[in-house]
Amino acid sequence: MSIDGSTWYDYVLQQMAAEAYLEGVNLADVDSVTDALQLGNNRREFPSLQGFTRFADVQVSEFLGKFQIIAQASDYPNPNRTGPVYYAGTNILANTGLSATLIQKRGTNEFTLAVRSTEFRTVTDGGDRDRDVWGADVRGIFQYGFALAQLSALEDYYEWLKRSGNLPVGAILNVTGYSLGGHLATVFTEIHANDTDVSLNRTYTFNGAGRGTWGQNANDPTAIVAYYKAVSFDPDIAAGFVVGLPVTDPRYVDLKWLRLFEQFSPIYKWTPGGSRTVQSCPRRRASLATNAKPRWATRGA
Numbered sequence: 001m002s003i004d005g006s007t008w009y010d011y012v013l014q015q016m017a018a019e020a021y022l023e024g025v026n027l028a029d030v031d032s033v034t035d036a037l038q039l040g041n042n043r044r045e046f047p048s049l050q051g052f053t054r055f056a057d058v059q060v061s062e063f064l065g066k067f068q069i070i071a072q073a074s075d076y077p078n079p080n081r082t083g084p085v086y087y088a089g090t091n092i093l094a095n096t097g098l099s100a101t102l103i104q105k106r107g108t109n110e111f112t113l114a115v116r117s118t119e120f121r122t123v124t125d126g127g128d129r130d131r132d133v134w135g136a137d138v139r140g141i142f143q144y145g146f147a148l149a150q151l152s153a154l155e156d157y158y159e160w161l162k163r164s165g166n167l168p169v170g171a172i173l174n175v176t177g178y179s180l181g182g183h184l185a186t187v188f189t190e191i192h193a194n195d196t197d198v199s200l201n202r203t204y205t206f207n208g209a210g211r212g213t214w215g216q217n218a219n220d221p222t223a224i225v226a227y228y229k230a231v232s233f234d235p236d237i238a239a240g241f242v243v244g245l246p247v248t249d250p251r252y253v254d255l256k257w258l259r260l261f262e263q264f265s266p267i268y269k270w271t272p273g274g275s276r277t278v279q280s281c282p283r284r285r286a287s288l289a290t291n292a293k294p295r296w297a298t299r300g301a
Contacts, residue, residue: 145212
């Protein structure tokens with residue numbers, strides 16, 4: 001099915017808005033939003049403007065003439081953080097690197113959930129390399145086929161958007177994602193294709209990473225993310241699953257890797273004295289992952 005260029009351009013603009021940092025921005029103030037869109041993927045605290053995904057003046061006018069930003073889940077992993085940080089207005093712990101933006105087409109009941117790409121710069125340069133590149137891209141998609149922590153956070157944020165009324169019952173929802181966001185958008189679409197409270201319309205991915213295949217005789221992304229959530233609350237679920245597996249089995253994760261990537265797990269949180277896991281996990285020889293390589297794809301569906 002062919003889609004005209006103007007439609008693609010509309011979704012490019014919305015994806016660009018998702019790449020912009022809107023933390024602390026008054027979304028009802030046009031000047032503040034305009035300034036943030038022109039900065040794009042550059043945080044105000046880092047004026048060197050290393051990021052090139054920025055709105056030109058005419059693009060700001062085009063975007064704001066058609067669309068309104070409703071909400072954004074985004075956080076800066078400041079190394080001086082001394083306590084848990086939550087996405088604005090929510091009780092969702094912002095520790096996975098996920099960022100997603102809800103945008104409404106003006107005068108309609110049509111929305112877009114746009115998912116940000118990999119923030120490749122280091123934290124000291126205003127990026128999120130540790131959580132996005134190493135946590136989601138390498139440790140997640142490349143090694144196991146799924147960025148599970150960010151998928152879990154995206155599910156939590158989607159439920160909050162509906163529960164809070166930001167995404168009303170009966171809404172028409174499109175989804176976009178670029179790079180890492182393309183992976184998240186792809187899996188999100190599979191999970192919610194048959195939802196009845198919100199009608200999923202189209203999904204557009206740009207240079208998007210596809211997904212892997214679950215290695216334990218299952219290929220249902222809903223079940224995969226649900227399993228991840230269950231293990232996050234009770235790691236013994238996974239520990240029991242891998243008892244007796246040889247260390248060469250892809251479902252087995254060496255404890256040193258668990259410790260290395262512990263900060264990307266929802267069971268991890270910041271404390272004034274450093275960091276710790278929320279639960280005590282005496283048996284953590286557990287894999288939340290798959291044994292498959294990802295399928296890379298770019299598509300509009």
